[in-house]
Amino acid sequence: MTVKIFDTPDVQDFIKTVAGFGQTGGNDRAKQIVHRLVSDLFKLIDDFDVTEEEYWAAVNLLNSLGSQTQFGLLSPGLGFDHYLDMRQDAIDAEAKRTGGTPRTIEGPLYVAGAPEAEGFARMDDSQDNDGETMWLTGQVRDVNGTPIAGAKVEIWHANSHGGYSFFDPSQSEYNLRRTIYTDSEGHYTARSIIPSGYGVPEGAPTDVVLKSLGRHGQRPAHIHYFVSAPGHQHLTTQINLAGDPYTYDDFAFATREELVVTAERIEDPAEIAKRELDGPFS
Ligand code: MBD
Ligand code: FE
Structure with missing residues (x-):
């Protein structure tokens, strides 16, 4: 079964809420960036029909990367460090x-x-x-x-x-x-x-x-x-x-x-x- 819900008003409103758009406190740049990040990832889940199993496997992978301080190692491997240099x-x-x-x-x-x-x-x-x-x-x-x-x-x-x-x-x-x-x-x-x-x-x-x-x-x-x-x-x-x-x-x-x-x-x-x-x- 594949469903596409990303472009619905409910989802778009929900992303704004997640990113704190209705709140007076917080930091505007953080809100903008989290809004984009969550939006891009929600769209990715929709476009690729990411399953629950795949999603939780990704969470576990992030936890293991973090607990072994490996983000700093994956970062150059995924080209982020070189991209910042470019x-x-x-x-x-x-x-x-x-x-x-x-x-x-x-x-x-x-x-x-x-x-x-x-x-x-x-x-x-x-x-x-x-x-x-x-x-x-x-x-x-x-x-x-x-x-x-x-x-x-x-x-x-x-x-x-x-x-x-x-x-x-x-x-x-x-x-x-x-x-x-x-x-x-x-x-x-x-x-x-x-x-x-x-x-x-x-x-x-x-x-x-x-x-x-x-x-x-x-x-x-x-x-x-x-x-x-x-x-x-x-x-x-x-x-x-x-x-x-x-x-x-x-x-x-x-x-x-x-x-x-x-x-x-x-x-x-x-x-x-x-x-x-x-x-x-x-
Ligand atoms: C290294 O020694 C290094 O220089 C980089 C960029 C990534 C992993 C190990
Ligand atoms: Fe080195």
């Missing part, structure tokens, strides 16, 4: 704010309060890391190319098993998370370990949703950045490592061509020795 890109283009390193999504795994350093930091708390040594260096410049001294560079990434400290109980606090302030020439250097890609945990509510769409939950190896300096727009971005099978097949849609970086293997013992000094190199 809107921010359009806002910047409209305001003629062009140039510079492109933004991409933050993801759900940032943690504030990482140890701070000037110019150089070692990021791996050696006792729980088995990855290949990685040297990461760069220069913060404004859109005209002028180096910015004292810029704040926050870096965080996964270990060689794709796990992040604070979310992976096997790692120490702030492992692979550091804040580095750039030196007088805008440079920063980190010694760390090469991260592996991240995978949505098997069987987690987000995995259930992705599997129902025939999709995987894999991200390529990547390194997250926040870059900020007084008087400049905050940048949220990532480096995506070239050569990963998921570099161009990221479940979170965060890869951008300009952010794909090829790691260069250092084989020369003299070059390695120079970097083993645990400090910045010139």
Whole structure:
């Protein structure tokens, strides 16, 4: 049996009541948005003849997502984070704010309060890391190319098993998370370990949703950045490592061509020795 009731006056009035339209208290924007949201979902139920079983299965799924704090993980998987970035890109283009390193999504795994350093930091708390040594260096410049001294560079990434400290109980606090302030020439250097890609945990509510769409939950190896300096727009971005099978097949849609970086293997013992000094190199 299929019935269509959405367009009836009773239903339309009912949605207004649900959204508090008759009430003097509350918040107008909340009322407008809840009105649209409930309206769109009621219409969806009508159009797709959603059954009671399907509806309550959806409620149970939302409960499991929420109880396991997985909304932040499903959100990039369903493209919302990237969509917000596309809107921010359009806002910047409209305001003629062009140039510079492109933004991409933050993801759900940032943690504030990482140890701070000037110019150089070692990021791996050696006792729980088995990855290949990685040297990461760069220069913060404004859109005209002028180096910015004292810029704040926050870096965080996964270990060689794709796990992040604070979310992976096997790692120490702030492992692979550091804040580095750039030196007088805008440079920063980190010694760390090469991260592996991240995978949505098997069987987690987000995995259930992705599997129902025939999709995987894999991200390529990547390194997250926040870059900020007084008087400049905050940048949220990532480096995506070239050569990963998921570099161009990221479940979170965060890869951008300009952010794909090829790691260069250092084989020369003299070059390695120079970097083993645990400090910045010139
Ligand atoms: C990650 O490490 C990540 O960066 C994103 C966007 C989603 C899940 C895990
Ligand atoms: Fe990540």
